[in-house]
Amino acid sequence: MQIFLKFRYFLVIMALVSCKENQKKEPKNVPGSTTEKVLEPQTETETKTILFFGNSLTAGYGLSTEEAFPALVQLRLDSLGLDYTAINSGLSGETTSGGLNRLDWVLNQKVAIFILELGANDGLRGIPLDETRQNLQSIIDLVQAKNSDTEIILAGMQIPPNMGQDYTTEFRKIYPDLAEKNGLRLIPFILDGVAGIPELNLPDGIHPTAEGHKIVRDNVWEVLKEVLGLTES
Template sequence: MVSYLYTRYNWISLKFCYFLFFSLLLSCGENTTKKEETNIDSSIENSSDSAKNTLTKTILCFGDSLTAGYGLDDINDAYPAVLQNRLDSLGLAYTVINSGLSGETTAGGKSRISWVLNQKVDVFILELGANDGLRGVPLTETRNNLQSIIDAVRKKNSETTIILAGMQLPPNMGPEYITEFRNIFPDLAQKNKLALIPFLLKDVGGIPELNQADGIHPTIEGQKILADNVWEVLKTVVK
């Protein structure tokens, strides 16, 4: 009798062990499947993100305090950020980078252009020269520096679209100087076959209510108009 009970006990134990093993096997299979599903989902998400990054193009605004948004409390009020909002609202896959530096001259821009071009740039907006004019820099120097920047962009990527922002000076600089200065931008645009913004500060320059106390740097409302001036040319490139 004892032998019978012992044998029966062993059979039940063995049966339980088989059941437990089979259950664990199924559980492991389910966990492996779940992990595989998770990995697949993660791969799909990563592939989707990579595709988005590949499809998104870059617009780089390279300039001085007008681009940097000097005097504004929030850089998101500067015209590059206003352009970004407009592009987003239109569903256009572009990222706008503000590479403005207050006080920048064409010589300064020339010296830092190589570093800026370490990133991929599809549209390059060149806004420099105003500080040269206000400081009375020889116009040949301004012209040559701008040409060097254009050449550097083209050398890095010949497919990059360059948009040149035209600039004008206040009348106190003398008629001959301001006329020659103004002509630098259309001349370079024609020579290099660039898109040209005739005058970045159109409808803003010289209007007190659209400029800060210094009479030079646009207010938030002024920056919106700058964005409109840029958009008139940029829209033909991005659409």
């Protein structure tokens, strides 16, 4: 008798489960039904995007994408349980002009934090400083016009004195000037502690090794953590 009662309870439970499954599946078979949309769970928070917009440094030239500093930043975000997705939008050889031309496509997604790392290739090619400055300003303007809530972090850059000391000095000043003018947070020199150190760079002497990218990550994190509202980490 006890076994029979248990079996009856089992049949009742199975019938209830079957009814619930049929109720869930049925709206999908009704043409034009909006029930499915109503039943979708609504999340109060969405994963926020941190977009790294730069050149070969951001892209991780000579390394796997996982070794480049944007991926290393993502690992740190994950370790802290922060709901952010880091997107690597680095393109080797990119100039400020090239970055400006592809910016509209990149901004099709909503961006919470935009880290701008461009200009080094301009400097190495001797592009007029006014042109580099204006292109960076135009990129900043477009990002802010797309979403005024986007936090922009400007990555400062320095170049060797190949183009003369005056050019080199004025190039370095572009970044703090733009940061002050636009009220942006500034990474003073993204390659601080890496540039000029042979063991932290690839044989070309320009692009960081995997170990070098760890230092670049730390340079970025020093400023990024303030934007994220972190006091320590």
